[in-house]
Amino acid sequence: MPSEPKKRRLSPSPSPSPKEPPVVHIPYEVRSSPHVNAAYDSALDQHGPVVVIPRHGRRDHVLDHRYIRQALVADPESFSFEKGAAELLNLGFVSAWGDNTAYIHDIHNLVAKNVQPRLGGIVEHLAPAIQGQLELIKTVDGTTIGGCDEEQKDFAECPDLFDQIQLAVAQAMVVLILGESHAASPIMAKHFSAVAVGMADLAGTHESTHAWARFPRLWAFWNALSAAFLIILPTILFGIAPALWKTRHEHLANGLAAQQRQRQGDFTPLFDVALAQHCGDKPSGLAFLHCLTLCVSIIWASVHQTVVAALWTLVRLVQEQDEYLPAIRREWESVVDAPGSGGGVRRLSAKKLGQLVLLDSFIREVMRTRGDTLGCVRQTTRPVQVGPYVIPAKAMCMMPISRAHQHPDNYGTTGGVFDGFQWQKLGRQATQIGPDFLTFGLGKWACPGRQLAVHEIKIVLYALLSRFDIRLSENTFLVPNTINTASVAPVATLLLRRI
């Protein structure tokens, strides 16, 4: 009997001469200009549904928005998230040597099974950490503003606000991942911030603005090397790991006790849960190392993007405050309890944050319109047919986010119009994903921490805008990295005054 032909993924019916997608060059100056999304749109309109756009020595295969579902939902076997993520971090050699699938599944399960189902307990612990960090804001002259009994002063410039928000979110992640005992000193939050910044560098966040025009691959190599050996490894080896190793028995005992209890809603730090899953009853060196690297990956996934999204929303809300802020303030006054007689921090809970539907809508609209060019990276595991073209195996594939977020196919004639409260009217939450809203990805690998991320953004905005009058200094708004708005925050000079 003749042997069955090997199955190929050139469905539905392989064309007689499979065509590779066309290569379209978009010059560096356009890629780093405000016209970048229009250039990608026009490349897809003219040559799609797949175009190869060389960038920094790589060949990005960009798929038209009509094929996003095929890549992210229908055929995850052909479009690998795991290999795409490794390649994005310049760690492609890891997945080439061995299979990184189990490791990525461990990260996914740790977050998916322990964050969303325990959101209530988590927010109870995280909210005070963020609010505490944003209680006093540093001003340009080295003083602080925000004290409870402070008299109203003039507006003061606060140039470190990004760093302070980053520290606040990092502090929250220290609580989530390691527990409150490690959050007592601010040093651990600083280590988390450093790792988040280093990992963002490693992922090539600044390749559109900092890379060498002549030797982009060499720049990528040098950039990865310096991020790994000057920032990430020293911070982990000399900052985070020693503190965890010293307390490993307490963490394991807590994780095992939580396993026994198995009560819904209980909050247990992720490191403790991971140790209990991977160590049995004694923390071995190897299992400890595995859990440590899982935590580092979660720091990468959780801190940087949340801070950037919070800053985008804050700046847009400050810009559009006359139209949107009064209603948002009324909403949180009706939801959040008044402070006790001694003043102090108002308590926020997951339930209350869930009731802030106008703020939720505004956050979604900012993320829809901020202009992310590419996202949801996948690597093909075999030749795949997309429309008339065949994408070869091991190709880096990316989705055109801004196109999907504004195209008339998805939004009719209003895709480019900013309408901050439309999602409240339509009943779509910021975490509700689809092929027309990809900020948190789509399909099997959609962000499992998105509910927490949106809650954190709400806490940051509440902590700042319920206590401060905030203005944007004239002509200071700038988008420094137009192709990469999901990873690089806008630059703006903010002026704050205690309400």
Ligand code: HEM
């Ligand atoms: C505004 C903040 C955030 C944004 C915009 C964001 C966005 C994303 C995106 C686009 C992906 C890839 C999805 C895909 O390719 O289909 C992803 C994956 C992931 N995110 Fe987030 N994320 C955020 C915050 C968080 C937080 C706070 C956590 C953890 C608590 C988290 C944990 C993860 C993990 C573990 C993955 C890997 C995929 C998986 O395990 O399924 N993210 N995120």
